[in-house]
Structures are given as C-alpha cells and as structure tokens.
Amino acid sequence: xxxxxxxxxxxxxxxxxxxxxxxxxxxxxxxxxxxxxxxxxxxxxxxxxxxxxxxxxxxxxxxxxxxxxxxxxxxxxxxxxxxxxxxxxxxxxxxxxxxxxxxxxxxxxxxxxxxxxxxxxxxxxxxxxxxxxxxxxxxxxxxxxxxxxxxxxxxxxxxxxxxxxxxxxxxxxxxxxxxxxxxxxxxxxxxxxxxxxxxxxxxxxxxxxxxxxxxxxxxxxxxxxxxxxxxxxxxxxxxxxxxxxxxxxxxxxxxxxxxxxxxxxxxxxxxxxxxxxxxxxxxxxxxxxx
Amino acid sequence: xxxxxxxxxxxxxxxxxxxxxxxxxxxxxxxxxxxxxxxxxxxxxxxxxxxxxxxxxxxxxxxxxxxxxxxxxxxxxxxxxxxxxxxxxxxxxxxxxxxxxxxxxxxxxxxxxxxxxxxxxxxxxxxxxxxxxxxxxx
Numbered sequence: 001x002x003x004x005x006x007x008x009x010x011x012x013x014x015x016x017x018x019x020x021x022x023x024x025x026x027x028x029x030x031x032x033x034x035x036x037x038x039x040x041x042x043x044x045x046x047x048x049x050x051x052x053x054x055x056x057x058x059x060x061x062x063x064x065x066x067x068x069x070x071x072x073x074x075x076x077x078x079x080x081x082x083x084x085x086x087x088x089x090x091x092x093x094x095x096x097x098x099x100x101x102x103x104x105x106x107x108x109x110x111x112x113x114x115x116x117x118x119x120x121x122x123x124x125x126x127x128x129x130x131x132x133x134x135x136x137x138x139x140x141x142x143x144x145x146x147x148x149x150x151x152x153x154x155x156x157x158x159x160x161x162x163x164x165x166x167x168x169x170x171x172x173x174x175x176x177x178x179x180x181x182x183x184x185x186x187x188x189x190x191x192x193x194x195x196x197x198x199x200x201x202x203x204x205x206x207x208x209x210x211x212x213x214x215x216x217x218x219x220x221x222x223x224x225x226x227x228x229x230x231x232x233x234x235x236x237x238x239x240x241x242x243x244x245x246x247x248x249x250x251x252x253x254x255x256x257x258x259x260x261x262x263x264x265x266x267x268x269x270x271x272x273x274x275x276x277x278x279x280x281x282x283x284x285x286x287x288x289x290x
Numbered sequence: 291x292x293x294x295x296x297x298x299x300x301x302x303x304x305x306x307x308x309x310x311x312x313x314x315x316x317x318x319x320x321x322x323x324x325x326x327x328x329x330x331x332x333x334x335x336x337x338x339x340x341x342x343x344x345x346x347x348x349x350x351x352x353x354x355x356x357x358x359x360x361x362x363x364x365x366x367x368x369x370x371x372x373x374x375x376x377x378x379x380x381x382x383x384x385x386x387x388x389x390x391x392x393x394x395x396x397x398x399x400x401x402x403x404x405x406x407x408x409x410x411x412x413x414x415x416x417x418x419x420x421x422x423x424x425x426x427x428x
Contacts, residue, residue, distance in 0.1 A: 111388035111409065112358050136320050143317045144388055144409040182323065197322065197334075201315040 013048040019059045023047060026066070031077060031154060032210035032237030043080075050076050078157040085126045087133070087167075087175040090227065093256045094134040096277035097223060101254050102139065105222045108252060114146040118221045118248070120209055121229050122151030125162025126171055128202040129194060131225070133175075133183055150218065152207035159204050165194035210237050215244040222250050228258035230266065242267035251285030306424040307349060309333045311341040311367065312356040312386075321354060324413035325420060338362025342370060345378045351424045354416075355403075357387040357394050368401035382423045386411055 015023070020043065024035050035043050047059070054072055056062035065072045088094065097117075105115060119128040128151035135142050153159050168191055172180050184192040207214040209229065224245055230238050245255055246269050255270065256278065257263060263270050263281040270281035308330050310321045322332045333350065335341035337359045345353065353371070357364040364385055372379055385398040386407045395406045405419060420426075 132316060132319075135316065136323065140412060141410045142320050143312075143314070143386070143411060146314045147316045149316075195319075197315070197319045201319060 013051050013058060015044045015047055015059055019063075020044070022063065023059075026063075027076075027080065028234070028237070030073070031081075031208065032233045032241065033080070034232070034234040034237070046079050050079050074156050078155045081121075081155050081158070085123050086171045086173060087126050087130045089126065089130070089174065090259060091174070092277045093225065093227075093280075094130065094138075096256070096275050096280065097131070098134065098139045099277060100275045101223055101280065102141070105252065105254075106141065106145065109145075111144050112146065114148055116148045116150065116221045116223075116250070118218065118224045119149070119151045120207060120224065120226050120245075121153040121155075121158075122162060122204070123153055123155070123158050124167075124171075125151055125165060125202065125204070126167070127151070127225055127227070128162075128204075129165070129198060130175075132198055132201045133179060137179065147201075149202045150221075151202050151204045152209075152218075153204075154206065154208045156206055159206060162202075162204050163199070165199045167192050167194070209241045209244060212240075212244055212247075215248050218248045220250040220253075221248050222253045224249065224253070224255040226255060226257060228261070230257065230261050235266075238266045242269065246270070246283055249283040251283055253283050255281045255283075257281070305329055305331045306351040306420075306426050307331045307333065308420060308424070309335060309341060309344055309350045309353045311335045311338065311353060311359070311364070313337060313359045314356075317356070320413075321416060324416050327413075328417040328421070330420060330424075330426075338364065338367030338370070341367055345371065345381060346374070349377070350381055352382050352384060352420060354384045354386060354420070357385060357389065357398065365397050365401045368398065368403060372402035384419060384423055 020040060023043070028034055051059065051062045054062060054065065054075065056065060066076060102115065117131055119131065122128050128149050131149055135147060151162055166187065172184070172192060180192065183195045183198055187193050207218070209215060209226070226245060230241060233241060242263060246267070249255065254273070255263065264272055271284055273280050273282050308325055310318050310332055312318050312321070313336050318334045322334065325332050333344055333348065335344050339362045341353065341355070344350070355364040355367060368383055368385070371381065371383070382404045383402060384405045384407065385403040386409055387394045387398070388409045398406050404423060407419065
C-alpha cells in the first residue's frame with residue numbers, strides 16, 4: 001500500500017458506515033475492485049481527498065456528482081487504483097514470451113502477419129513499453145512480423161501519462177543502463193522521456209476489464225499480460241474478467257498473470273502451460289487461426 | 291568539419307542517409323536503432339507512397355524496402371522509383387521480404403532492386419549490407 005498522504009485529515013469530511021457501504025458497492029460495480037472493512041481507513045482518506053479536491057460539500061453531494069459527472073468518476077478511479085510499476089517488472093515472463101510463446105504462436109502464422117500483444121491494465125505504460133524494448137533487444141525475428149502492442153487501463157489519467165511517456169528514475173531502476181541510454185532522453189527536470197518511435201509503437205486505449213462492451217472491441221489477441229489486477233477483484237469480478245480476456249484471445253493465445261495469481265482458481269476455460277520460465281494460461285485451439 | 295557548398299545538402303558530407311520503408315512500427319524502429327548505432331542517418335516511411343514523397347524531396351543514399359505493404363507495395367514502389375529521372379531514380383535499393391519465395395526475389399530484381407534479403411535480418415548483417423551498398427567504409 002502507498003504511504004499515506006502527509007496532509008492532516010480535514011475534520012469536516014466524515015464518512016459514515018452507511019456511506020462507506022454505499023461507496024464500496026458503487027466502486028465495486030464500476031471497477032470490480034473490492035474493499036474490505038480492514039481497508040476502511042484507506043478508503044476514507046482517499047475519499048475525503050477526492051471530495052475536498054472536487055470542491056464538493058460532503059459525501060452525499062460528491063456521490064451525486066459521481067453518478068452524473070463522468071470526469072469526477074475518472075478522477076476518483078485514478079485516486080483509488082494503484083499505478084506504481086516499473087520497466088522490466090517480472091522479467092521472467094518477458095523471457096518466456098521470446099523463448100517459448102512467440103515461437104509457438106508464429107508456427108501457425110505466415111511471416112509478415114500480425115502478432116497482437118495486450119497489456120491490461122497497463123497503468124502508466126511501463127509494461128507495454130517493456131514488451132516493445134524486450135522484443136527489440138531479445139527476439140531475433142522481430143522484423144519478420146507485424147507486431148501490434150496495445151496498452152489498456154481503466155484509468156484515463158494513467159493512460160495520458162503513458163502516452164506522454166515520461167518516467168522517473170525509479171520506474172527505470174530495473175532497466176539496464178545501456179537500454180535507458182538507448183531508448184530515453186533525460187529532460188530538464190531530471191526525468192526521462194521515452195524515444196518517440198517507441199512511443200508510437202504502442203497503442204493506448206481505455207478498457208475496463210470487467211466490462212464486456214469494452215473488452216469486446218479487442219479480438220484475436222495472441223498474448224495478454226494481465227498482471228496483479230485480479231487480486232483486487234472478488235470471485236465474481238475475477239470470473240467476468242477471465243471470460244472477457246478469453247473472448248478477446250485468438251485460439252491458441254496465451255495469458256500471463258502476476259506471479260501470485262492463478263487462473264486455475266478462477267476459470268476452467270484455460271489450459272495451464274508450465275514452461276521453464278513461467279506458468280501461463282492458453283486458450284484451447286492452437287492452430288485454428290493458421 | 292569542411293564547409294558545405296551551398297548546393298550540397300549537409301547530410302551528404304557527413305553520414306550516409308538511409309530511408310527505411312516498412313509498415314511495421316517496431317520493424318522500422320529495429321532497423322533504425324541498428325543503423326543509427328552504426329553511424330547512418332535514418333528516415334522512415336510507412337508505405338511506398340510516403341517513401342516516394344520522401345525520396346523526391348530529400349536526398350537519400352539508400353532505400354530499404356519491405357515487399358509487403360499497404361497502399362503501395364515494395365515492388366510497385368521500386369518500379370515507380372526507377373521511372374523517375376535524376377538522382378532519385380538511381381538510388382540503390384535493398385529489398386527485404388518476409389517470404390523466402392523465388393517469385394518475390396525475381397519480381398524485386400526485375401523492378402530494380404540492387405540486393406535482396408529475407409527476414410529475419412540480424413542487425414550486424416543489415417549494417418554490413420547497408421555499408422556495402424552505400425560505399426561506407428566498414
């Protein structure tokens with residue numbers, strides 16, 4: 001969990017038990033994210049910050065605005081979703097991508113055809129850009145295929161940051177220095193801007209993974225990275241997310257989850273593949289899309 | 291650094307300029323990174339039409355062309371390029387194809403390709419061929 005905001009709590013904004021429950025249900029329906037009673041303090045603090053930042057008079061006033069003003073809802077989602085990540089996080093899955101998954105996928109395609117990779121949620125872009133850098137650096141067939149990389153997230157502010165492609169030293173801590181020098185430029189405030197061409201190699205879009213109307217726009221995805229998000233969902237939302245990802249995948253495509261997550265406990269639709277680097281989940285039907 | 295005569299573009303006196311023509315964003319980036327690291331200056335185009343506009347308005351010492359592209363493919367581009375009068379029509383062309391078929395190679399040669407490679411092309415191989423075709427000392 002992130003360190004708490006050092007600002008003192010404003011005494012006027014108090015969230016009652018009933019309001020907390022209303023908010024929790026509302027947030028769950030919109031995002032699939034579940035807050036437990038143990039997270040009450042965290043939720044109250046973030047919610048108070050949102051109410052003050054938006055200039056609302058209190059919870060009832062702000063809640064009404066959340067229902068009618070999409071931009072307030074976006075701001076709230078941004079405050080509550082954890083967007084901290086870094087380049088080359090869980091590198092073993094990137095290694096699995098180039099050592100195993102892409103070879104299997106391309107064995108059923110003709111050279112020059114497209115390969116679609118989807119990072120969802122992509123937060124501020126570190127993951128989809130990592131995929132691009134990893135492929136450029138580690139896959140000798142990178143020029144033989146039309147590789148499409150898509151980054152999606154529910155948080156539009158995170159997506160704007162992803163498109164801007166400006167990162168702190170901290171985001172780059174795991175990326176080898178020669179790659180930082182190759183793909184980034186230091187800007188005057190000491191941050192790093194990603195190479196323009198690399199920025200153009202990833203397509204960003206807002207997608208809520210539990211909303212079929214959103215995910216339904218994406219089809220024939222060969223590899224999905226959906227890491228460390230399902231842990232925030234309850235069983236129902238996890239199942240919905242898994243079904244939606246399944247529908248977006250090409251037959252024979254693969255989904256990679258975070259290292260603490262397991263699709264076997266969520267959905268029976270996928271085949272479990274145990275590769276040397278990682279356990280990944282395959283949509284049955286390899287070869288159908290040949 | 292020598293002075294540049296007014297009628298001579300600055301790039302000619304410094305680094306050979308290569309135009310990479312491919313519809314794959316990541317592919318262009320891959321070739322560009324390899325060539326820039328080896329001292330070439332690189333331009334990019336996403337199809338034959340955009341490439342024609344570039345070679346007619348800027349000076350390039352070599353074009354690297356993918357065969358399969360939307361709008362205007364590599365072979366059509368080469369035919370049109372070779373039909374141009376002046377320096378643009380004579381720019382050396384390296385064709386890179388995803389297909390190992392003889393048909394593509396023959397079509398590329400007939401359209402005016404100087405050399406033909408099959409993907410995947412490793413970065414050192416690309417640099418070597420580009421250096422030879424541009425007359426750049428290795």
